[in-house]
Amino acid sequence: MYNTDMPTRAELPTTRQLVRSTIIAGCSAVAILVGIVLPSEYGVDPTGIGEVLNLTEMGEIKVQLALEAEADAARDAVAATPVPLSSTPATPSNAAPSTAAPLAPPAPPAPPAPPSPERQSGLLPLLGTMVVSNAAAQEMRQDEVTFTLEPGEGVEIKMVMEEGAVASYAWVVSEGGQVNYDTHGDGGGQSISYEKGRGVASDEGQLTAAFTGNHGWFWRNRGDASVAVTLRTNGAYSSIVR
């Protein structure tokens, strides 16, 4: 090794210095672990330092997201079938107790979810789309749903839609409130996220189903107070499910 200056013995730290450094490093590590890492990663905050530094919230959110991701995976494994809103007791997606207001019953009795057609390939998609849009055009619905979200609570509401079907929507949060949202869809092994937003008080627009499946919203209240969200939908979907 050419580019190395050989240090003299005196330039090296003494064993005494090194041992002292090691002890300092060990103590710092314990302090960092207990005061910062555990609150930030797991929401475990025995000293209260994490709370002061605003890190405990991060850990709590991470734990919540991890549990929800686990629940999602379990639910996907069970291959959940959609259940009509009108007959389902409100069950929020996370473990928090539900305080959702009763949902307005849909105008017509909710028809059972149509079986998802197999994904077409080759020449069929064009024909398939035409058939689907015809079918969708016959099924127009209108719903209004109001639900309450406690701080940290999330809820998912989706419309059962055919590929290419269009539904208009508008939702609004009770005064002063804001929510995070993810407009997305899944079905037949596919999933898509149309739009995400943070700290939004209302939104409206049209949702065009990218494929046959469930398309809708996941809202979460990251504020400090509970909020009510009202959703109005209108368009070509066969049922709206929670």
Next chain:
Amino acid sequence: MAASASPVQAHGVTAGDQGYIQEISGVNLIPFVYLGAKHMVTGYDHILFLLGVIFFLYRVKHIGIYVSLFALGHSTTMLLGVYFNVGINSFIIDAIIGLSVVYKALDNLGAYQRWLGFQPNTKAATLIFGFFHGFGLSTKILEYDIAPDGLLPNLLAFNVGVEIGQLLALGAILIVMGFWRRSRSFMRHAYTANVAMMAAGFVLIGYQLTGFVVL
């Protein structure tokens, strides 16, 4: 750094640091300092390069100069990359970071003097590879999808965290190196250690390039 997996779940739930960042908005200084420090301390590619840089530095003054050059490099490109939204494919940039480890290991082995007959400027190399490490950081942050609300303060906090994490990692490395350098076998093992570091760099390159092709 492996590219973060961010599957679009049925629920729209992304777990971990990324999920947390996507849930919050506004200025969150301390959490971003933490995330920056965590990224550095758990980023074995940055740490390997840092190890290579200080492997043969003994004086605190020298360590300070090189670490500052590296910090200057990666801070610059990290901030510019995020500000101008320059995302480079994370596999490519991480492969280049792997290359930086190989470069530094060869440098430590004296390969350039033997092969080229001169010593490329080690300070310039540290700065230049710092730039690449910074692009790795900015690419990572863009993947995190931070809210535009409070972006700049959060970004600066993240950068502060990166420096804190670098100093923490450096402290740990220096203590271990301190014990090691005192042993009589250090110079014998130093050669092997740099060869091992080079091998790790090659593994990183191969890992990232394969990911680029496969994913």
